[in-house]
Amino acid sequence: MRRLLLILTLIFLSFGTYAQEEALRIGDILTVSLPGEAALSKDFQIDRKGRVTLPEVGALVLSGKTPAEAEKLVRERLGKAFRDLDRLTVVLKERRLLVSVLGYVKTPGPVELPGDATVQMAINTAGGLSQGAQLDRVQVRRGKQTLNFDYKKYLDSGDTSLLPDLQPLDTVFVPASPLTGNVQIEFDGRTLAAAGDGAEERTAIKVFGEVNTPAIFAYKPGVTAVDMLMRAGGVTRYAAVEQIRIINQGKPILFNLQNYLDTGDKAQLPDVQPGATLFVPKQMEEIRRGASTVYVMGEVAKPGAFDGKPGATFIDVLANAGGPTRFADTRQIRVLRADGKVEMVDLPRYTENPTAAPLPPVRPGDAIFVPEKMDTNEPSWLKIAPGRAVQVLGAVYKPGRFEWSDEMTFFDLIAQAGGPTARADVSHVQIIKSDAERAKPTLFDLGAFLDKGGDLASVPKIRAGTIIMVPELPQDPSDNKAQWTRQASDRSIHIMGQVGAPGRYAFSENFSFMDILSAANGPTSGADLRNIRISHRDDIKGAARVTKLDFTRYLETGDGTLLPRVKPGDVIFVPERNGDWLDQSKENTVRVLGAVGKAGRYRFSDDMSLLDLLAEAGGPASDAYQEKILVVNLGCCQEQARIFDLVNFAKTGDVTKLPVVRPGDTVYVPTIAQSDWKIFMDGVRDTVSVLSIFALIGGAL
The missing domain is CATH 3.10.560.10 (Outer membrane lipoprotein wza domain like)
Incomplete structure (x- = not known):
């Protein structure tokens, strides 16, 4: 144990001797120890002005002094306030760097670093580089001196000798690339890189025209025209590769890329000088016309002129044009013949039954036109020709003009119009067909067909130009008698006299005498039910007959045969019980x-x-x-x-x-x-x- 303590003491003394030889710097941390004085026994850092502030004596300038000189100065100043300073020690505890990082970093400002920190550590402590920073012109400012270095080159090679050493109070400045403009916006690195890396250098090479990423690129010795085209993302499909222009030091050169790629002759590959300009023009297509040319226009993926080989069918030509788009009206495709004739093609119908709707042959000089699909909801009805339209009027949810096709039925058309409304008189649907200059109206009982069914042959056949009118039932006569005019008299029942709501009512063949009496809110309290009269309109020569009804007898017996049968056009009269x-x-x-x-x-x-x-x-x-x-x-x-x-x-x-x-x-x-x-x-x-x-x-x- 004593041997370990001896070794540690020797290491400490050797470090202290080494530290005694180095001058103190701004940012260094000193340990001051005076037993018995807690205010002095702690760490003190030399601030940016080279001072250390001690209790009782104030600020002492210690920057530039050795630790021994600093201890002597501290002892002298503390001697004025303290008597026993024999055990006072001042030791350099840690080297620190106080620098500032400014410019295009995420958190610019002052930073505190270890004593041996590098520029990269300073930038990382400031949050790292921001997108748009120009790495080849990073600066270290030291007083009036500015040190420029290529930070990008250091990142590429890892050579630390390319970075300047940092000293206290240095400022690391990261400039912004000129490509970022004068307005601060958010963008990604890929967007910035797409604009090139040449910035505003005079030696930068400009590549534009029919290339995928036109930009300005930094010049590198030995670069060729193909290299620069590749850096610009290559040429587009519209590029005129035989007519590429290169300007080297004010001298224009015509470069045929197609010929170079075909031959591989490097002699045809021009050198690119600093500050050169490369322009790839757009290919100007000539009008194609030949003895076997077929033209495809309209809503296809690739409209244009195609060489029709012998045996090519309509489907072959349409497929070579990329096929119809999702906006194409494939039912109205037109084949424009070279002799001026026009043939219609219904492609969906052909796909359903090829034998019923065969496709026409395509000959050289013909043009295939695929029109745009019509939107029937648009206010312009002129998009549908009258010869292809059917009109639906009256009590439907979406009345209007609708495009017609022969495979559609009457029910398809009513469904397209949204169906009848709640007040539609479906028993008397009117269908008007135009024949030359004369219209022929017919009636169709849609309600009876839907309720009872029937022969499909009885459903009216619709063709283009037909008008369908769905009449509306009249309103309650007690509410609005003006609505009576909407119901024809020969399709109405008149009920008068002592009933709750006398008037004219719409009639259906399914209605009975009781239905009509109930619709009129029934007899009043003063009605003479024994002498009800029904005036019938006879179908023979317009004659009329009268039926007497004792309604009380029906109520007593329930015999339905006592009730008369009413038809459209009949009149029901309920007299007053106490009449004259x-x-x-x-x-x-x-x-x-x-x-x-x-x-x-x-x-x-x-x-x-x-x-x-x-x-x-x-x-x-x-x-x-x-x-x-x-x-x-x-x-x-x-x-x-x-x-x-x-x-x-x-x-x-x-x-x-x-x-x-x-x-x-x-x-x-x-x-x-x-x-x-x-x-x-x-x-x-x-x-x-x-x-x-x-x-x-x-x-x-």
Whole structure:
């Protein structure tokens, strides 16, 4: 253990002796030790002004002094504040460099480095180089002195002798490449490298024209024209390689690259001098025309002129042109013959059935034109010729003009128009076909076909120029009566009278009488359901007939045969129940006279009784003589009168005592004041002649 301590002591003394010989520099770190004084026993760094600031004594300039001289100076200055300085020591602990890194680095500014640090370490401490830094002109500035060096060459070779040594307070400056311009933008190294590395040097070589990456490149001795073309990414497919221009020191040279590549003669390869210019012109294509030339134009990948060899087909020529693009309308390809004729080619149809749509032969001088696909959503309808268009109007979601093809059907066209709307009258679709100068409209019941099916031959055949009109159902007449005009009268049902919403309603063959009555919101409370009238429009010579309907009987029995069948053009009338009595014939009514609530004529049926009539007339009045109600029967064979005792009937309830009432009869209820009749009537038989009764009535009145 003692031997190890002895060895360490010798190493420390030898290092101290070595350090005593070197002068202190800015950035060095000193260790000051004075036992018993914690404020002095620590490390102090020499700042950028060469000073060390100690407690109690302030700043001391130690830069340029040896460690022994520094210790002596510190001892002298501390002696004014401290008495016992025998154990004071000042030792150089570490060499450090304080330099600045500026320019095109990521974090420019002052940096602190180890004492033996290099320029590369200084740049890395500053974050590294930024994209666009010019590496061949890096500078180290030391006071008024500037040291330039090629940092790129050092990176290529690794020769550290190419880098200058750093000293305290040096400034490493990295300039920006002139190619970055005057505006700071973000870019990658590949973009900057594509602009070349020649910057603004007079010896740089300029390469432009039909090359892939035109740029300015630094000149290197022995470089050739092919070398420079390769650095520029090579020539493009449009380059005129036989006409390359090279300007060497103001003298133009014509270089035929194609001839050089064919022969390999190095004598044809010109040297490139510093500051030379290389220009690759664009090849000017001549108009190609020959006895076997076929032209392909329009929406193909490679339009142009092609030599048509014998036996070449339409597909061969189109394939050599790269085939149709995704914008091509392959259904409308045109073959323009040399004699001026035009032939249409439907390529998709050929692919589906080659025998049904064979491709035309292609002969020399012909031109194949592939048009652009039409966008039917564009406002310009002129892109579709009238001879290829079909118009869809009315109640569809997308009415307009649509391009037509013979393999399409009526349903394809309706689907293309978005289908019928919710208010479309699909039962009366109108189809107008033009024939020369005359139009022929036809009707098609699309709704019935969709519901029940049918023969596909019954579906109308559509051709270019056809107009399809899908009518719209009228609005609710209670909301907007002006909409009635949209529905033709011969396709409507009229319902009037005592219904909730009288008016004209669209009719379908599937509708029944109940459907129409329900559409009109049904009968009102004052409707006379026993005498509904239906006026039918006869198809023969426009004649009409009327059907009477007792709707109450249908409601009682549920017999559907009682309901009449209605057709378009019919009229349904629901009369008022308490209508004018003059509207009723005397053969269908019964007269109720005398002391009743409401005397008058009342409609009578076989299922009614005298009690029903009295109730209909409001019942006997308070002064009615109810024991002698007179019923006068006017039958076909016999006229007679009978007396009815309502009070006795109310006590017994014997319905057999009710007199029979028939249409045309008269019921008379006398008053109490007329009870003198009782004396007279007691002596009269129950049955008397009609003429005698009328005489008695006349005498009483």
